[in-house]
Amino acid sequence: MRLFKLPPQILRLVLLTLAIVGSYLAARAMLTPPSFGQYGWYRGAALGEIAARTPVLAGKKACDECHSDILHKLAGDAHKTLSCEACHGVSRDHANNPDILPVKATGSYCIRCHEANPSRPAWLKQIEVKKHYSEKCVECHLPHQPTQTQ
Amino acid sequence: MLGEMTNIVVEALPQVEGYVFPNETIPHPLWSTLIVVYPYITGLVAGAFIMASLVRVFKVKALEPVYRLSMLTALAFLLCATLPLLCHLGHPERCYEIMMTPHLTSPMAVFGFVYAWYLMAVLLLELWFDFRLDFVHWAKITPGLQGTLYRALTLGVTDVSASSVGLDMKMGRILSIVGIPSAFLLHGYVGFIFGSIKANPWWGNVLMPIMFILSAIVSGIALCVFVYQFLTWLRRQTVDMNCLDAMAMFLFYALVVDAVVEGLDVLHRGFAAEEGFAVMQTMIREKLFYTLNVGQITLGTLLPLLMLGSLQLLRRRVPEAARRTMIFFSGALILLGVLCMRWNVVMGGQFFSKSLRGVMSYKMEFAGQEGWLVSAIIMCLPVVILTILVKLFLSERLPVTEPPLPGHSKP
Amino acid sequence: MKTSSSRRSALVKLGGLLAGVLALPVARQVKAAVQQVLVTTPAPNGYDPTQHKWLMCVDANKCIGCGLCAESCKRENGVPEGPYFRTWIERYVIPKPAPGSGQTRGEVQVDSPDGGIHGFPELSLPKDQIEFSFFVPKLCNLCANPPCVQVCPVGATFRAPDGAVLIDPKYCIGCAFCVQACPYGSRFLNPVTKTAEKCTLCYHRITRGLKPACVEICPAEARLFGDMNHLPADDPLQKFYEKNRVEVLKPHLGTEPRVLYAGLDKEVR
Numbered sequence: 001m002r003l004f005k006l007p008p009q010i011l012r013l014v015l016l017t018l019a020i021v022g023s024y025l026a027a028r029a030m031l032t033p034p035s036f037g038q039y040g041w042y043r044g045a046a047l048g049e050i051a052a053r054t055p056v057l058a059g060k061k062a063c064d065e066c067h068s069d070i071l072h073k074l075a076g077d078a079h080k081t082l083s084c085e086a087c088h089g090v091s092r093d094h095a096n097n098p099d100i101l102p103v104k105a106t107g108s109y110c111i112r113c114h115e116a117n118p119s120r121p122a123w124l125k126q127i128e129v130k131k132h133y134s135e136k137c138v139e140c141h142l143p144h145q146p147t148q149t150q
Numbered sequence: 151m152l153g154e155m156t157n158i159v160v161e162a163l164p165q166v167e168g169y170v171f172p173n174e175t176i177p178h179p180l181w182s183t184l185i186v187v188y189p190y191i192t193g194l195v196a197g198a199f200i201m202a203s204l205v206r207v208f209k210v211k212a213l214e215p216v217y218r219l220s221m222l223t224a225l226a227f228l229l230c231a232t233l234p235l236l237c238h239l240g241h242p243e244r245c246y247e248i249m250m251t252p253h254l255t256s257p258m259a260v261f262g263f264v265y266a267w268y269l270m271a272v273l274l275l276e277l278w279f280d281f282r283l284d285f286v287h288w289a290k291i292t293p294g295l296q297g298t299l300y301r302a303l304t305l306g307v308t309d310v311s312a313s314s315v316g317l318d319m320k321m322g323r324i325l326s327i328v329g330i331p332s333a334f335l336l337h338g339y340v341g342f343i344f345g346s347i348k349a350n351p352w353w354g355n356v357l358m359p360i361m362f363i364l365s366a367i368v369s370g371i372a373l374c375v376f377v378y379q380f381l382t383w384l385r386r387q388t389v390d391m392n393c394l395d396a397m398a399m400f401l402f403y404a405l406v407v408d409a410v411v412e413g414l415d416v417l418h419r420g421f422a423a424e425e426g427f428a429v430m431q432t433m434i435r436e437k438l439f440y441t442l443n444v445g446q447i448t449l450g451t452l453l454p455l456l457m458l459g460s461l462q463l464l465r466r467r468v469p470e471a472a473r474r475t476m477i478f479f480s481g482a483l484i485l486l487g488v489l490c491m492r493w494n495v496v497m498g499g500q501f502f503s504k505s506l507r508g509v510m511s512y513k514m515e516f517a518g519q520e521g522w523l524v525s526a527i528i529m530c531l532p533v534v535i536l537t538i539l540v541k542l543f544l545s546e547r548l549p550v551t552e553p554p555l556p557g558h559s560k561p
Numbered sequence: 562m563k564t565s566s567s568r569r570s571a572l573v574k575l576g577g578l579l580a581g582v583l584a585l586p587v588a589r590q591v592k593a594a595v596q597q598v599l600v601t602t603p604a605p606n607g608y609d610p611t612q613h614k615w616l617m618c619v620d621a622n623k624c625i626g627c628g629l630c631a632e633s634c635k636r637e638n639g640v641p642e643g644p645y646f647r648t649w650i651e652r653y654v655i656p657k658p659a660p661g662s663g664q665t666r667g668e669v670q671v672d673s674p675d676g677g678i679h680g681f682p683e684l685s686l687p688k689d690q691i692e693f694s695f696f697v698p699k700l701c702n703l704c705a706n707p708p709c710v711q712v713c714p715v716g717a718t719f720r721a722p723d724g725a726v727l728i729d730p731k732y733c734i735g736c737a738f739c740v741q742a743c744p745y746g747s748r749f750l751n752p753v754t755k756t757a758e759k760c761t762l763c764y765h766r767i768t769r770g771l772k773p774a775c776v777e778i779c780p781a782e783a784r785l786f787g788d789m790n791h792l793p794a795d796d797p798l799q800k801f802y803e804k805n806r807v808e809v810l811k812p813h814l815g816t817e818p819r820v821l822y823a824g825l826d827k828e829v830r
Contacts, residue, residue, distance in 0.1 A: 042719035046729035119694035171746030240735015240755030349744035
């Protein structure tokens with residue numbers, strides 16, 4: 001069998017090329033993460049990792065477990081679209097352990113949404129705090145049933 | 151309450167005029183001086199290589215004296231090209247990912263392969279074929295470690311017969327031909343990175359890769375002029391005026407084409423006056439005034455055009471010393487101008503908001519991940535490397551071997 | 562001479578082959594060890610991303626600019642303090658035109674102080690000079706043809722089968738190409754993790770049957786969310802896109818945003 005006679009330059013370079021390409025392919029086989037390409041051009045395991053984060057907000061449904069009476073009142077009045085945590089703050093710790101109290105809404109927290117502002121849509125009941133009866137909203141209003149008064 | 155609010159706003163934001171998206175009110179731009187330096191370096195590489203290719207591909211004999219110097223200059227800069235990118239990444243330790251799982255819809259993903267191809271298959275290979283004969287002879291006459299280096303660089307191929315050297319020259323020519331589109335790809339993809347961002351009207355247009363390549367060619371030739379004149383001055387040799395005049399001629403015509411295309415970009419923007427035009431005008435006027443009007447246009451384009459153009463018109467009527475000075479300063483000004491162009495493109499795109507309603511100012515940091523200091527060091531490194539390369543491969547003490555004529559075989 | 566050199570070369574070839582065969586199990590073990598380092602937790606139990614199609618819609622007519630969504634998003638997702646927002650609210654104030662100018666509107670003023678996480682301060686413009694004003698919540702538009710995914714060089718950001726556009730924080734190299742490519746300014750580079758970050762649709766909540774934090778907390782039902790594959794009867798989300806003339810942001814860029822807006826205006830970018 002006669003070997004195909006390559007000039008020495010070409011032979012050396014071909015061998016070198018094969019070595020470089022070979023080591024690249026080997027590196028690629030070793031360094032590509034195993035779940036890569038599972039759903040697309042990304043690590044499939046990333047979906048699990050991103051979803052593994054612990055939620056911070058408890059959510060309205062969590063409050064329903066113990067406070068269903070308040071939620072029932074809420075559902076019948078104008079604040080029915082509010083989540084408990086909108087006023088009472090993040091309450092996951094409280095949901096897990098009722099001894100830990102949530103942040104209680106202060107009397108003037110209502111201003112955050114109800115302060116009169118020309119950018120706010122007309123359907124929202126707005127008041128000009130300075131001209132309103134009192135600075136402490138709960139003196140007259142029931143937060144869970146806002147259309148009723150004390 | 152309002153007072154407190156405005157205090158928070160003023161302290162947290164950089165200088166902002168108009169409305170910018172909250173995510174854009176960061177203290178430093180995302181793509182800073184390092185991303186200005188990277189296209190500058192690859193542009194110099196591509197340009198220097200293309201000028202060197204004129205010798206091998208288009209057989210411009212006048213440029214022969216500067217062929218090896220241009221190739222070594224290209225190599226010195228190419229070796230440093232990855233540094234700005236590595237320094238810029240949030241996670242440089244993950245840089246291998248770009249070659250392991252390149253996302254081929256992204257222009258940036260081709261970087262690893264284009265760079266590897268250009269470095270190994272084009273530049274180093276062409277240099278090897280050109281220098282192999284000399285490596286064989288220098289290995290014999292140089293003692294010690296340097297001699298071992300030359301021997302190693304022959305890759306064991308010590309055949310210096312006419313046919314072998316003839317093959318070297320043929321391969322060198324083929325690689326030069328292959329190298330020209332490769333050089334376009336090496337630098338063109340960077341222009342395409344910017345040109346493909348449709349979200350940013352300053353970057354996202356079809357002329358961007360073309361402007362990048364043309365200004366790269368201009369900067370590369372200017373760099374070769376600069377390095378050649380500097381090296382001959384350092385060695386107290388006389389410049390080959392034929393060579394220098396030829397370089398100046400190519401530099402002039404390349405600059406004309408580049409200036410025309412960049413002018414076309416400006417003209418088209420003004421003519422079409424699309425949605426972002428107003429905010430971009432504000433941005434240019436307030437943020438890019440000096441780098442664009444003074445740096446890029448006046449100093450970097452108009453002055454060199456005048457000097458080189460007059461040389462083309464008057465030619466030999468201008469005395470040699472004056473020609474040398476004019477060409478040198480044109481080269482230096484062009485190098486400055488192209489750096490300004492990279493700055494204007496990269497930073498200009500970040501000085502206005504994607505809301506097209508506002509303009510941001512940033513404080514450039516000195517030290518820090520993307521500060522001036524890192525970029526300055528990276529710009530100086532190729533000079534250091536080039537010095538070493540010149541000492542090793544363009545030494546005055548090492549004679550350049552004449553290739554044997556065909557029909558004669560040397561043992 | 563020729564016979565011995567060809568025999569030698571044949572022996573070399575055989576030796577190489579043998580070495581390769583012997584090295585294979587070793588190589589496999591090394592590969593497993595390397596991948597052990599890279600292997601991470603599998604998909605959440607019971608959640609199959611191919612079975613859901615998430616959708617978020619925004620009714621800007623309802624937004625009251627309280628900023629609770631932006632604030633709770635920061636808290637829910639641990640977003641660092643500073644100019645880093647996965648969602649924010651913009652206020653548009655359109656003053657009355659100057660008399661005799663022939664314009665229908667004065668120069669629009671847009672602001673988003675700290676993304677709106679503390680609500681909005683009083684307007685400096687008196688009420689009678691305002692033609693009208695409104696709020697627009699902004700977030701990742703969950704594009705079907707996302708430019709951010711297109712430009713990621715390593716495949717660290719992607720569109721999951723359920724429609725969420727996510728970022729893999731363990732794979733992102735922090736080049737910020739995606740941040741530049743997003744036309745909506747929805748992305749940012751997290752200064753702590755040095756990776757790109759953006760709204761994940763509270764992926765960790767929706768995969769457990771909860772709602773995203775911003776949707777949960779919004780008091781005005783300005784944000785609507787649901788699974789197109791499992792919409793209950795009379796779902797507000799369905800009513801929203803069936804009954805409203807909906808718009809998307811920057812449709813001319815061809816990103817095909819999936820977040821539908823009602824109540825936008827020509828001034829909204």
